[in-house]
Amino acid sequence: MGRSPGCDENGLKKGPWTQEEDEKLVDHIQNHGHGNWKALPKQAGLNRCGKSCRLRWINYLRPGIKRGNFTEEEEETIINFHSLLGNKWSSIAGNLPGRTDNEIKNYWNTHLRKKLLQIGIDPVTHRPKRTDHLNLLAALPQLLTAAANFNSLLNLSQNVQMDATTPAQTRLFHNMIQVLSSTNNNNNPSSSPLAMQTNNNLFGQSFYLDNQNLFGQSHQNFSHILEENHDEDLIVSNQTIDDPMDSFSSPIEMNVQDDHKSLPLLVLASSVESKQSQMMIKNNDIVHYQHCHHDTSNPSSSNSTFTQDHLQSWCGTIDDEASDSYWKDIIEQTCSESWPFPE
Template identity: 50%
Template sequence: MMGRPPRSDENGLKKGPWTPEEDRILIDYIRTHGHGSWRVLPSLAGLNRCGKSCRLRWTNYLRPDIKRGKFSDEEEQTIINLHAGLGNKWSAIASHLPGRTDNEIKNFWNTYLRKKLLQMGIDPVTHKPRTDHLNILASLPQLLAAANFSSLMNNQALDINALRLQSDAATLAKLHVLHNMLQVLGNPSTMETMNLISGPTSRENQPFDELLRLNSQLEGNAGNLPFGGFIPRELTQLQSNFINLEASQQQQQPQLSEYQQQPIQDSLFAANIPTSSTQLPALISASPEHRPAIVENKIDPNEISNPSSSSTNFEAWGDLMDDVASDSYWRDIINQASSQSWPPLS
């Protein structure tokens, strides 16, 4: 067993990793006499350990009903659901998972589940979508991972939702690109440079005028909202969509204990999320035939069902940037943007 080198406390009692011999002594004693008082057990059993150490060793490792090995998907879901209601009450959570110890569940949570939820943009404390994503780009991996996660589920009906998540994330990405462009173009010095480069142009063939007009609408009409306002709202909605998606998945899983079920939240997709009418590069393949690789491979390497997926996200974004260069692309974005979250252009 891995662990620390043998140590002793001030009373000369051994600390650190247990040896097989110590394990055998403890098991033999408890089988014969029961553990009784943990405090007196070590001296009665002939172990140079404190009672607390013996109790811990027995309850976390030597108990015959301990279930070892990987957590099943059901156990994982149960832990998440229980944690949402109980918080870090590991022993309470463990009481609903036969054979699992609080220590084991705690370790599993801290080393795997917590990170998995974070990757999906879910606050592992509140179990709600994280709202600290002021930078949409920073949150895109989570959104895409969420869409990937959902599409991994072996349920064709849910793939529709995964596709919609993908579409929404793609729309947000386009809006972000637009915003950056508007910021650059809104700078007078940038305009000056542009005019120097391209000279006077007609409104029909120059999309930048239209972009600038849109930008001024954003900055003026939307007041405090320009982008810092509506992106977080859209993001939050996207993330809550994912939560709902997860909930609907759980509804279709086999019935578990009362703690293994989660209330299905109403509202699938809010109507105010724009659905892209233009086709972006396939960031995620959500069809049953082409289940995707996880975007963030830290989520769970075991869930990577198609590691040889032909298109990486970077490649896809490269394609997107190529697409961005086309005039029709911008017209489409502008049309979408101007019909969404701010007063329409006059």
């Protein structure tokens, strides 16, 4: 495995290390340290360049190197830190004891990147591929699973089954809400991809966001989750928040209209009847479906758990109201897929 053996112009050996070379390197560093990598090969009796020795030591021979498969926790950590730091492999490695930047980089490129692509997340931006709305809606089952997981996180439940992609799914859920929010918050409706497809009207009803309830009722728990996940998307008044906790200390200051990036409550609004149908995350239930009057300051009202029946009912509404068969087909297909929530 690895590169072919060979020599560079200086006659130094390249390619895979032999056991004898490894032993020489380990022996020398254990006895003398690795003060000067350039001088080390000669001192250790190795026909290698200092760079090669350093790489071999750092990535393979150094004590404490953890080998073997990555755990779910490690995967989760990598995804979270990559969303924050990008390809800063050494920084990410600093948070994974025993793992090297090279190993993490390889694992990202061969496993995690593909995993995120499979669930419709751009591994570079950690956002849904916004140019592909078919994929976005096709990922609805995962989004709803993420919503369920997210709710369980809010409840600090230990029962929910999560894997390393859960944070990514949650982020996807978050991002989809952002996309939906942009259809209504954007002053120029045509600039919104969803608006372009639906004449500023998704499924015949407009969506907008109301985070007052969410932060009013659950921000303590929510901030805990975000603190753990280091959500880079938290932006208040177009200013990035370094400490996610800060963004929730004064929920009143959150400006929903100006800030469609803050994690909101998804609200399905009927402009005709001035009613809101709210799909919301709330304590003790998976997802709630709420009807209330336009007065958002009084988020009272008839809550009921959002179940498969509700989704089918929702699909029925879409049937009636969506004039765009493109979206209709997508939603119907999504509705027909397996429901991820417990009944």
